[in-house]
Amino acid sequence: MPCFNRKLSWVLLAMVALTIDVAQSLATNTEQIEVQAEDGNQTVEGVVLVEAIDGGVLLEMADEGLKLIQPASIVSRTTIDRPAVPESPRELGRRILGELPPGFDLVVTKHYLICFDTSRAYAQWCGALFERLYDAFGNFWRQAGFPLTEPRRPLIVVIFSDRQRYAALAAHDLGSATDRVVGYYNLLNNRVTTFDLTGSDMLAKKPSLSPGRTGLEILMNPEASGLVATLVHEATHQMAFNCGMHHRLAPVPLWVSEGVATYFETPDLSSERGWRGIGIVNKPRREHFMKTCRPGMLESIVLGDEPFRRADDAMDAYARAWSLTYFLVQTRKHAFVSYLQTIAKKLPLEDDSPQQRRQEFITAFGESPTEIEGPLLKFMARLK
Numbered sequence: 287m288p289c290f291n292r293k294l295s296w297v298l299l300a301m302v303a304l305t306i307d308v309a310q311s312l313a314t315n316t317e318q319i320e321v322q323a324e325d326g327n328q329t330v331e332g333v334v335l336v337e338a339i340d341g342g343v344l345l346e347m348a349d350e351g352l353k354l355i356q357p358a359s360i361v362s363r364t365t366i367d368r369p370a371v372p373e374s375p376r377e378l379g380r381r382i383l384g385e386l387p388p389g390f391d392l393v394v395t396k397h398y399l400i401c402f403d404t405s406r407a408y409a410q411w412c413g414a415l416f417e418r419l420y421d422a423f424g425n426f427w428r429q430a431g432f433p434l435t436e437p438r439r440p441l442i443v444v445i446f447s448d449r450q451r452y453a454a455l456a457a458h459d460l461g462s463a464t465d466r467v468v469g470y471y472n473l474l475n476n477r478v479t480t481f482d483l484t485g486s487d488m489l490a491k492k493p494s495l496s497p498g499r500t501g502l503e504i505l506m507n508p509e510a511s512g513l514v515a516t517l518v519h520e521a522t523h524q525m526a527f528n529c530g531m532h533h534r535l536a537p538v539p540l541w542v543s544e545g546v547a548t549y550f551e552t553p554d555l556s557s558e559r560g561w562r563g564i565g566i567v568n569k570p571r572r573e574h575f576m577k578t579c580r581p582g583m584l585e586s587i588v589l590g591d592e593p594f595r596r597a598d599d600a601m602d603a604y605a606r607a608w609s610l611t612y613f614l615v616q617t618r619k620h621a622f623v624s625y626l627q628t629i630a631k632k633l634p635l636e637d638d639s640p641q642q643r644r645q646e647f648i649t650a651f652g653e654s655p656t657e658i659e660g661p662l663l664k665f666m667a668r669l670k
């Protein structure tokens with residue numbers, strides 16, 4: 287189940303949102319901020335994304351992490367005149383390796399920085415999958431009339447070879463949900479973290495194996511479908527938050543971000559590379575939707591995010607998010623893109639309300655969530 291990252295992320299967001307009352311602006315100044323801490327003052331440097339009325343700031347640091355700084359802890363702020371010089375991917379990678387347990391190495395691809403303690407061939411296979419997804423994601427939205435932007439920095443993915451080492455690190459982010467979460471995108475540090483679900487890498491540790499050979503072995507594994515879906519799902523979230531589709535910590539309705547991720551996640555194991563298509567019917571999500579659909583189901587996910595956060599309702603909510611997104615992309619693509627563009631304008635820590643969500647939905651699609659249930663059900667019933 288690859289989606290609990292959102293639960294984590296929005297729990298964190300809720301904590302952050304409670305701390306800053308009003309987000310004033312999205313600034314772009316690079317600053318050095320001296321911050322009071324228990325063990326002495328520290329200086330942090332980054333771009334101030336949001337400045338609250340009470341003086342608190344949301345800072346995006348060079349390692350892509352977001353840091354909320356309370357007004358009471360700010361000792362001084364200095365705007366830096368020189369333009370920020372970004373680290374090279376390898377410099378950034380070496381810094382991240384310093385935070386990870388021993389044994390990790392780097393693969394750098396065109397858009398990704400992959401930190402791995404699997405075999406290099408396995409990490410390269412994952413990198414090739416991510417790059418295919420990256421190109422397909424950009425092409426899909428460009429053709430739909432929503433050209434995306436290039437990410438400002440490499441997209442960081444951390445892949446563990448075994449579950450225990452992954453769990454030791456993930457527990458810090460996921461807490462008690464760690465057992466159920468096999469990969470996640472963390473909005474705060476902007477990273478995807480996962481492990482080799484198939485265990486096939488134990489075979490691939492032999493250095494003579496090529497990425498292509500490794501790929502074949504991976505896809506023969508019974509867990510291959512879950513592996514590909516998890517990698518693609520979480521990488522889709524990461525792209526959406528780094529290519530102009532959503533802002534991190536903005537009030538992006540979960541049905542939209544999960545709808546987009548589930549729209550793309552469907553593996554295609556008939557392709558030797560494991561994933562090639564967009565818009566393949568997601569059979570498990572469709573079956574779950576048909577079994578659990580009921581009146582009022584769309585209102586509950588469009589107006590609020592709670593169904594995604596409740597363990598008992600989450601599977602239903604994800605199935606509905608996929609179904610609604612699939613239906614809208616297939617039958618009202620122009621309106622869906624217009625809706626995504628409305629969501630893309632939402633800034634970090636902006637206010638949100640059920641009324642506003644309903645109105646934005648009606649403005650884009652011309653009907654309320656309840657009115658769309660009938661056409662959606664008919665469409666899903668006919669879908670093979």
Ligand SMILES: [Zn+2]
Pocket residue numbers: 288289290291292519523543544547
């Ligand atoms: Zn998700």
